[in-house]
Amino acid sequence: MNHFKIYQKYMSETEISTIGEFGLIDRLTKDIELKNSSSLRGVGDDCAVMRYPDNDVLVSTDLLVEGVHFDLTYVPLKHLGYKSAVVNFSDIYAMNGTPRQIVVSLGISKRFTVEHIEELYSGLRLACEVYGVDLVGGDTTSSHSGLVISITCIGDASADKIVYRNGAKDTDLICVSGDLGAAYMGLQVLEREKIASAGQRDFTPDFAGKEYLVERQLKPEARKDIIAELDKAGIVPTSMMDVSDGLSSELLHICRQSKVGCRVYEDRIPIDYQTAVMAEELNMNLVTAAMNGGEDYELLFTVPLHYHDKVSQLPGVKVIGHITKESLGCAMITRDGGEMTIVAQGWNHMKPEESES
Amino acid sequence: MNHFKIYQKYMSETEISTIGEFGLIDRLTKDIELKNSSSLRGVGDDCAVMRYPDNDVLVSTDLLVEGVHFDLTYVPLKHLGYKSAVVNFSDIYAMNGTPRQIVVSLGISKRFTVEHIEELYSGLRLACEVYGVDLVGGDTTSSHSGLVISITCIGDASADKIVYRNGAKDTDLICVSGDLGAAYMGLQVLEREKIASAGQRDFTPDFAGKEYLVERQLKPEARKDIIAELDKAGIVPTSMMDVSDGLSSELLHICRQSKVGCRVYEDRIPIDYQTAVMAEELNMNLVTAAMNGGEDYELLFTVPLHYHDKVSQLPGVKVIGHITKESLGCAMITRDGGEMTIVAQGWNHMKPEESES
Numbered sequence: 056m057n058h059f060k061i062y063q064k065y066m067s068e069t070e071i072s073t074i075g076e077f078g079l080i081d082r083l084t085k086d087i088e089l090k091n092s093s094s095l096r097g098v099g100d101d102c103a104v105m106r107y108p109d110n111d112v113l114v115s116t117d118l119l120v121e122g123v124h125f126d127l128t129y130v131p132l133k134h135l136g137y138k139s140a141v142v143n144f145s146d147i148y149a150m151n152g153t154p155r156q157i158v159v160s161l162g163i164s165k166r167f168t169v170e171h172i173e174e175l176y177s178g179l180r181l182a183c184e185v186y187g188v189d190l191v192g193g194d195t196t197s198s199h200s201g202l203v204i205s206i207t208c209i210g211d212a213s214a215d216k217i218v219y220r221n222g223a224k225d226t227d228l229i230c231v232s233g234d235l236g237a238a239y240m241g242l243q244v245l246e247r248e249k250i251a252s253a254g255q256r257d258f259t260p261d262f263a264g265k266e267y268l269v270e271r272q273l274k275p276e277a278r279k280d281i282i283a284e285l286d287k288a289g290i291v292p293t294s295m296m297d298v299s300d301g302l303s304s305e306l307l308h309i310c311r312q313s314k315v316g317c318r319v320y321e322d323r324i325p326i327d328y329q330t331a332v333m334a335e336e337l338n339m340n341l342v343t344a345a346m347n348g349g350e351d352y353e354l355l356f357t358v359p360l361h362y363h364d365k366v367s368q369l370p371g372v373k374v375i376g377h378i379t380k381e382s383l384g385c386a387m388i389t390r391d392g393g394e395m396t397i398v399a400q401g402w403n404h405m406k407p408e409e410s411e412s
Numbered sequence: 413m414n415h416f417k418i419y420q421k422y423m424s425e426t427e428i429s430t431i432g433e434f435g436l437i438d439r440l441t442k443d444i445e446l447k448n449s450s451s452l453r454g455v456g457d458d459c460a461v462m463r464y465p466d467n468d469v470l471v472s473t474d475l476l477v478e479g480v481h482f483d484l485t486y487v488p489l490k491h492l493g494y495k496s497a498v499v500n501f502s503d504i505y506a507m508n509g510t511p512r513q514i515v516v517s518l519g520i521s522k523r524f525t526v527e528h529i530e531e532l533y534s535g536l537r538l539a540c541e542v543y544g545v546d547l548v549g550g551d552t553t554s555s556h557s558g559l560v561i562s563i564t565c566i567g568d569a570s571a572d573k574i575v576y577r578n579g580a581k582d583t584d585l586i587c588v589s590g591d592l593g594a595a596y597m598g599l600q601v602l603e604r605e606k607i608a609s610a611g612q613r614d615f616t617p618d619f620a621g622k623e624y625l626v627e628r629q630l631k632p633e634a635r636k637d638i639i640a641e642l643d644k645a646g647i648v649p650t651s652m653m654d655v656s657d658g659l660s661s662e663l664l665h666i667c668r669q670s671k672v673g674c675r676v677y678e679d680r681i682p683i684d685y686q687t688a689v690m691a692e693e694l695n696m697n698l699v700t701a702a703m704n705g706g707e708d709y710e711l712l713f714t715v716p717l718h719y720h721d722k723v724s725q726l727p728g729v730k731v732i733g734h735i736t737k738e739s740l741g742c743a744m745i746t747r748d749g750g751e752m753t754i755v756a757q758g759w760n761h762m763k764p765e766e767s768e769s
Contacts, residue, residue: 095468099669100577101506101653102470102567111452112469113459116549116564118517122556149458160475160562192473198560199479205517205562207473210459220457296458312456 069169076195079169083176087190091155093211094189103191105156110211115146121201128252129245129260132171134273135204136178142299143208144186145277145352149297150219151285152212154277156191157183160205162198175204186279216291218356223294223313227357227378230292232281232371234325235302236341239348240333241265241272267329275352282354284369292356301347304399305355307385316383319376319397321390346387347400425525433552436526440533444547448512450568451546460548462513467568472503478558485609486602486617489528491630492561493535499656500565501543502634502709506654507576508642509569511634513548514540517562519555532561543636573648575713580651580670584714584735587649589638589728591682592659593698596705597690598622598629624686632709639711641726649713658704661756662712664742673740676733676754678747703744704757 071079084098096104105112119125119139127135140157147154159179163172183190188208248260262269277297285292294313296305302324310317326345334341357378358366367374376388385397428436441455453461462469474496476482482492497514504511516536520529540547545565605617619626634654642649651670653662659681667674683702691698714735715723724731733745742754 096576101503102472102509104507104574105469105471106571107464107469108466112462112464112566114462114513114515114549114564114566115459116515116517116551116562118519118551118553118560118562120519120553120555120560123519123554146458150461152459156471158471158473158564160473162475162477162480162560192471194473194475196475196477197480198477200557203475203477203519203555203560203562205473205475205560207471207515207564209469209471214463217461219453 071163071167071169071172074169079172080195082169083172084190087180089189089191090187091189093155094191097189097191098193103156103158105191105209107211109213111214111217113147113150113152113210113212113217114207115143116205116207117143117146119204121203126249127202128249130273132174133178133181136175137182138178138273138275139204139206140179140182140188141186141275141277142352143206144182144188144279145297145299147208147210148277148279148282149295149354150210150212151216151282151291151295152210154186154188154208154210156189156209158191158207159193161193161195162203163195164198164201167202186277218292218295220294220296220309221312223309223315223357223378224359225315225378225380226360227293228360228363228366228374229306229317229319229355229357229376229378230366230372230374231298231302231325231353231355232278233351233353234327234330235298235351235353236330236334236345236348237268237271237327238275238350239344240330241268241270242350243333243337244268245272265329265333267327268333272350275350277352278354281369281371284372288365288369290358290362290365292358295354295356298351298353298355299349301349301400302355303346303397306397307399309355309357310381310385313378314381316379316381317376317385317397318379318383318388320388323373323375325373325375346397425527428520428524428526428529431526436529437552439526440529441547444537446546446548447544448546450512451548454546454548455550460513460515462548462566464568466570468571468574470504470507470509470567470569470574471564472500473562473564474500474503476561478560483606484559485606487630489531490535490538493532494539494631495535496561496563497536497539497545498543498632498634499709500563501539501545501636502654502656504565504567505634505636505639506652506711507567507569508573508639508648508652509567511543511545511565511567513546513566515548515564516550518550518552519560520552521555521558524559543634575649575652577651577653577666578669580666580672580714580735581716582672582735582737583717584650585717585720585723585731586663586674586676586712586714586733586735587723587729587731588655588659588682588710588712589635590708590710591684591687592655592708592710593687593691593702593705594625594628594684595632595707595709596701597687598625598627599707600690600694601625602629622686622690624684625690629707632707634709635711638726638728641729645722645726647715647719647722649715652711652713655708655710655712656706658706658757659712660703660754663754664756666712666714667738667742670735671738673736673738674733674742674754675736675740675745677745680730680732682730682732703754
């Protein structure tokens with residue numbers, strides 16, 4: 056992460072057209088070994104084959120489009136591969152499940168070489184290694200405009216452990232893992248340095264004191280550890296989601312689907328020091344950033360009130376509020392004791408100001 | 413299919429930005445009912461949930477990019493939705509399985525309205541209805557350049573019925589369903605009419621005598637019926653694939669993975685009358701078109717020699733040759749008794765002549 060690198064073709068690199076689609080797939084997948092007993096057959100046939108005799112099967116999918124979800128000016132391809140996989144694992148953990156397989160489709164424009172795609176794949180494969188997931192298939196094709204990444208993740212969970220969004224009950228405690236807003240601030244740092252780099256071929260950005268923010272944006276992790284902690288503590292949440300669009304948006308999803316309201320406390324929202332410093336530098340409201348920033352990939356969940364002591368002791372988990380009756384609506388209790396209605400302002404890739412090229 | 417229609421926004425249509433991503437998803441998925449007992453939970457949570465206690469799980473994925481895989485000048489959005497789903501079902505049938513669920517990701521550029529996406533979805537949903545598949549999830553986002561469709565299909569098959577590409581044995585019969593080359597010729601018809609239309613807003617193309625070709629290109633079907641026939645006849649093929657990239661390419665896949673060779677007979681390749689007429693009009697070699705055209709979505713499979721009489725009686729199935737020892741290579745026996753080595757010239761979306769915008 057020390058350089059901004061303009062992705063370009065070097066003489067020594069291999070044009071994808073010289074080895075073709077099948078050659079590329081062979082090269083990317085040739086030494087993949089399947090780790091999970093549920094993975095029976097991986098890359099190389101019309102379908103991947105899996106076996107899930109005991110557990111329920113979870114499936115989640117994400118589509119990432121260059122220029123909308125990522126900017127290759129400052130996102131290294133290896134990090135992009137890692138993140139693309141991890142955000143899908145996060146959806147499986149958010150159901151209290153375990154990710155087991157992914158299939159990866161790539162749309163690749165002509166400016167990418169075989170080496171570029173190998174770099175992307177090295178990130179995908181690292182994520183699979185770290186989280187114990189098998190890459191079992193995919194599709195590779197050309198694109199007329201940049202890079203498109205579509206990942207579907209398959210996981211499993213025993214039927215009595217799956218946690219949906221709609222199980223939150225009045226008086227349940229609302230908990231969140233880690234801290235919020237840092238990934239969003241990391242994006243602001245990267246965008247600022249992009250402007251400073253002004254298209255220079257080789258530019259060393261200034262991330263001093265912002266390393267954590269940049270890392271949260273470029274290399275997020277899924278909270279496998281929290282799922283393990285909950286399991287160890289014998290806690291099955293009543294509802295759960297991962298925080299991808301921002302806490303406000305996710306709280307509203309849980310409340311709407313559970314037909315409940317909520318109160319969260321401003322002074323309980325977990326925020327890292329670097330996030331606070333950056334918000335001040337940018338003259339942004341810190342809590343707004345933490346509530347609406349998105350891409351945190353932390354876990355938001357609810358547990359029955361009687362778990363208060365147990366859940367409070369979990370490392371990296373904070374109780375931020377409680378569920379109420381639906382009629383009370385969704386609100387944040389501010390530091391001065393006031394109530395502010397929670398409105399979703401999360402990342403919305405459909406927002407009108409986006410322009411089409 | 414009577415008109416070429418330029419997709420444009422009408423005053424009466426709804427901008428996606430006015431209802432947002434979640435509003436759009438709600439509108440597209442609000443009355444979906446799950447049909448399969450394996451579908452436990454559909455759209456609306458972090459993951460879809462399925463249960464497969466007895467059968468193995470099959471997963472296949474496809475990425476379709478506007479300008480590479482489809483041209484909206486002549487592809488109606490409803491047909492595009494139908495075809496996008498069906499080509500995925502075809503991969504599941506090609507393993508001798510049954511498609512059960514799909515997840516659908518869309519990247520949508522600003523020139524599309526809510527009504528456009530509803531039209532696309534009406535095709536997806538029709539395909540799901542016809543083939544008994546549940547639409548259980550997906551992702552919807554914006555794209556800076558046209559439409560991107562990523563579909564992952566989940567299916568099942570009992571472990572002893574799954575057919576891979578690598579099971580073909582010396583002396584096995586090579587069979588193919590339906591006829592080949594028509595979809596490719598349909599594409600030629602459509603491209604010709606596109607040139608004739610020269611960007612007119614409302615143009616009535618001339619498909620007289622070419623209806624079958626155009627239908628094969630715009631609205632292919634997956635050969636669910638052939639899988640049912642094979643099952644009824646008690647035949648489990650030794651290897652199978654669907655013909656998406658062209659017969660030559662698929663034959664080479666089966667032979668390479670099964671470590672065998674093959675002989676197919678030119679005069680046995682099933683070709684429709686309209687395909688032959690069109691090849692003559694275009695002064696193209698008919699058999700080359702049938703061998704390399706692609707997008708037929710017919711089933712190519714091998715069965716042990718002793719099934720000769722049984723398989724010959726299956727409606728819509730033709731024996732086109734036989735498997736040989738690997739050392740004999742892959743060849744076509746021409747009408748005059750000569751041997752022509754089979755070379756893959758299938759649709760290759762990575763081919764160098766494609767330009768990037």
